Amino acid sequence: MFADVTEAKAYLDAIPYRQAAHYRVGRLMPVQFAVVHSMESSEHSMMAEQWQAATATWDRISSVNFGVDDDSTRSCVHITDTAYHCASGNRNTVGVEHTGRAAQTSADWLDPFSKKMLTTQSAPLYAALSLVTGIPVRRASVDDYVLSRTSASFDVKRQGGLLGHIDVTLAAQRLGLPNEGHWDPGPNFPWTWFINEVASHLPGSAQEVHAMRIVWHPDIGTNPATGMFARLLPDNRTVRGVNGAMIRLGATGTPGREVVLPFEAEAIGPHPTATNVFLAAEKGGKRTQGLRFA
16 A cells, blocks of 8 residues: 555656657646556566567557556556557556456456456556546546546546546547547456455545545434445445445436535435435535435
């Protein structure tokens, strides 16, 4: 676990570096997303080193910020510069190439090699990137990336995060921007598990970014949930209370099932058993009005 941004920066600075042949000096936009790639390679403990050597010498206009295998991480382009890893998505992203293939099954992504790679190399890398760049540790969506390129009100703390190359591809297609049609890391990448692994490397304060205090509206009277603290989990749809109770939110935008709050905590849902009640939420002295759930 990193204690703070200073430790995270020192971690990134210590990664063995060899400059890729092709990259852009500086950035056109700040880093708002970190992209998960697969190298389309077999499992081999020297793949990070081989990938780094290849990007330093090959002719094709392609590069990435980092490459990982099961026992090493290598850096190819500084995060203050722009790597050429996802076509029109390069400008506001950093990319990490993972040893493996997009066609891997769920079991493949959690076999001994891949699990070691994701837990010991990739997860701390993304956590360090989160702390240094300010992107949140959450599974971002195609819609989030589209907003980053079209909306002046895009909020990286709420809408940035981790993406697959496939998400950037789909967003680019929607926007009519150049793309390579890549679909890595594939449909079986263990996103929920991996996001939790990344979050485990954050200091306690960073892990509480989405923490909120749920209180019942006074009109309801006494309720055992008063004062319960809850956390929005990485899937951005589930709230867990300190007592372990789970509150599952409805689909985004479904009336009466999800409310977007005017501060960092993103959403709350109805009590798992009660119906037709008022809820209020507060954080940092800010409090919502009563919210009605049918």
